[in-house]
Amino acid sequence: MRVLGIESSCDETAVALYDDAAATFHERIARQEDIHRPYGGVVPELASRCHIESIAPLVEKTCADAHCATPDIDLIAATAGPGLAGGLLVGLCYAKALAYASDTPFVAVNHIEAHMYAAGANESLEYPFISLVVSGGHTLLAHVTDDTAYTLIGRTRDDAAGEAFDKGAKILGLAQPNGKVLQDVAENGDPLAYDFPRPMRHDPSYDMSFSGIKTALLYFLRDNPNAPQPDVAASYQAAIVDILVEKTLRAAEENAIGTIVLGGGVSANASLRTHLTEEGNARNIRVVLPPFCLCTDNARMIAYRGAMLYRARGADTLDADIFTRFVAPHPCACAG
Ligand code: KG4
Numbered sequence: 001m002r003v004l005g006i007e008s009s010c011d012e013t014a015v016a017l018y019d020d021a022a023a024t025f026h027e028r029i030a031r032q033e034d035i036h037r038p039y040g041g042v043v044p045e046l047a048s049r050c051h052i053e054s055i056a057p058l059v060e061k062t063c064a065d066a067h068c069a070t071p072d073i074d075l076i077a078a079t080a081g082p083g084l085a086g087g088l089l090v091g092l093c094y095a096k097a098l099a100y101a102s103d104t105p106f107v108a109v110n111h112i113e114a115h116m117y118a119a120g121a122n123e124s125l126e127y128p129f130i131s132l133v134v135s136g137g138h139t140l141l142a143h144v145t146d147d148t149a150y151t152l153i154g155r156t157r158d159d160a161a162g163e164a165f166d167k168g169a170k171i172l173g174l175a176q177p178n179g180k181v182l183q184d185v186a187e188n189g190d191p192l193a194y195d196f197p198r199p200m201r202h203d204p205s206y207d208m209s210f211s212g213i214k215t216a217l218l219y220f221l222r223d224n225p226n227a228p229q230p231d232v233a234a235s236y237q238a239a240i241v242d243i244l245v246e247k248t249l250r251a252a253e254e255n256a257i258g259t260i261v262l263g264g265g266v267s268a269n270a271s272l273r274t275h276l277t278e279e280g281n282a283r284n285i286r287v288v289l290p291p292f293c294l295c296t297d298n299a300r301m302i303a304y305r306g307a308m309l310y311r312a313r314g315a316d317t318l319d320a321d322i323f324t325r326f327v328a329p330h331p332c333a334c335a336g
């Protein structure tokens with residue numbers, strides 16, 4: 001089956017063609033960082049306009065890369081949410097129009113679920129597993145039991161882990177306020193140099209909290225303006241990673257689940273990948289890491305998740321709508 005995947009929930013237009021029989025992907029991404037940089041964050045209206053300009057040429061080029069004409073596409077999948085309404089509308093409406101015009105089945109994909117299952121596009125996943133999704137807007141732990149069923153067992157009560165990285169990079173005055181740049185600075189620092197708080201560490205729930213670490217960083221730099229930046233970055237990163245690793249391992253151990261699957265942009269973080277793998281393996285827990293191309297936002301995971309959903313429950317109707325906030329399909333088992 002050849003699946004066209006479209007992702008437009010934030011500031012990237014991504015298109016992928018996934019051939020699930022051959023397990024091959026072709027992908028093109030149009031990034032908008034340069035357009036939003038002067039404003040210090042993503043401007044939704046500018047993002048939607050960029051998506052409109054990018055989407056048709058990207059689809060054409062991706063199909064050409066894959067030597068696949070539109071009539072040869074067997075399924076069209078697009079992100080329906082959560083994300084910015086304007087961008088979602090562009091991607092979803094384009095996908096539905098193409099599906100209608102070419103009489104091709106269509107599936108609406110939840111972006112967070114796509115992160116949750118994304119590692120499966122690279123290596124096979126066995127159920128059940130504990131999923132840790134860590135992105136720019138969401139941080140959650142889920143108990144995943146099959147292709148369509150999972151229960152949310154923990155989540156952040158305030159900022160997402162990615163947000164903590166981005167805001168931390170901004171407070172540190174790094175050229176680009178994102179997690180990758182903070183990680184690069186932290187690489188030359190000592191993670192034990194300073195002791196940033198690990199909020200909710202001893203809370204029995206699997207919920208997390210990251211906004212206090214960011215405030216601690218702000219006050220620390222006010223009081224210690226000459227502290228070496230790499231040491232500060234490394235210590236700050238260590239606090240975020242410790243919370244994620246501890247909560248995830250506890251979720252796996254207490255629920256007697258032998259596999260942890262990581263997903264979302266922050267899963268590209270080297271320290272998180274290393275610590276989770278080492279500490280998981282020490283407890284006989286398999287830790288599945290997505291390859292970098294499946295960590296940050298991409299259309300491969302949308303196409304892959306679309307194929308999975310289509311096999312499990314068939315196509316969606318063309319009245320599928322966008323949604324801006326993540327809502328768990330099952331009652332949340334987490335506190336708060
Ligand atoms: O999943 P994603 O690409 O977009 C959302 O769905 O939000 O995640 C983006 C987040 C950003 O906060 C970005 O700073 C973070 O992932 N990120 C990282 C790294 N690469 C991306 N955070 C820490 N270390 C990284 N290497």
Ligand code: ZN
Nearest residue numbers: 135265296297
């Ligand atoms: Zn994402």
